[in-house]
Amino acid sequence: MINGSDNAVASGATDPRAVEQWLKAGVRVVNHPWLHAKVYVAGRTAIIGSANVSERARTGRIVEAAIRTTDSETVAEVREFIDDLIRGGGRDIDGDWVKAAKRLFPTKRVAPPWEPTPPPLTAPFRLWLGWWNAEPRGMSPVQENTYKAAVGELPPTYRVRARYEPDGRIEGLDADGFFQRGDMVVMLQARNAQLVEFWESRLAGQGRQKSIVGVYLRDNRLKRSVTNADVRRALEAVGSELPEEEEPDFGRWLDQPAERQAVLDLWGLEDPGEP
Structure with a gap:
């Protein structure tokens, strides 16, 4: 093997x-x-x-x-x-x-550094469920350049290719430091939900023009189409519910095992637990 x-x-x-x-x-x-x-x-x-x-x-x-x-x-x-x-x-x-x-296979004597393909989601992670802007669009030139710079520094495994794809989001200044690398995020959007991994936040602009560009990673193996309604029904089945859009931070951490597994089941994943 x-x-x-x-x-x-x-x-x-x-x-x-x-x-x-x-x-x-x-x-x-x-x-x-x-x-x-x-x-x-x-x-x-x-x-x-x-x-x-x-x-x-x-x-x-x-x-x-x-x-x-x-x-x-x-x-x-x-x-x-x-x-x-x-x-x-x-x-x-x-x-x-x-x-x-x-x-x-490289024909030159010096091969590029090996970037091992990341394993499936088996390590414990925190899981956030919240509301996001519908699409990663409407970035200013400064925000777009900040996002492109962040993507350019990603390891090769995480750049736009077969398995992973980066996803940029414009966020409030209070989002800086909220997530940690490795946190998983269920993004509730206009209609559909997607499960992504947080990579980093970057400050874009200066003075009053400052904003935060969040960089997330989509795993293209998780191609199941999941809607907000699917997430709502999964939570209701375990006696829970979706966060309200006006809640503080527009969402909440899922820290109950039944909630976590009910949501992760929608993408065919087993919950490895929290760190």
């Missing part, structure tokens, strides 16, 4: 030429795009450590550590761990993957 994500290949971390050799030798190769574990099983032996199957690890250019065990219970658990990964998100690699990966 390898990390055959576009990021891993484009950075040079995964070499499709080596994968092609395995396929030609009859080896089954499985791609898991979130893989970071270094676990190996051969017969009755398991190795768990930090080393990749790479030239740098082989030649000792970097310091690695690993544990080698023949304990039958441990080896069985390691095999089960690998099987679970295959069942949970693995896809068999074929010749079509090799062709596409070769186009992504």
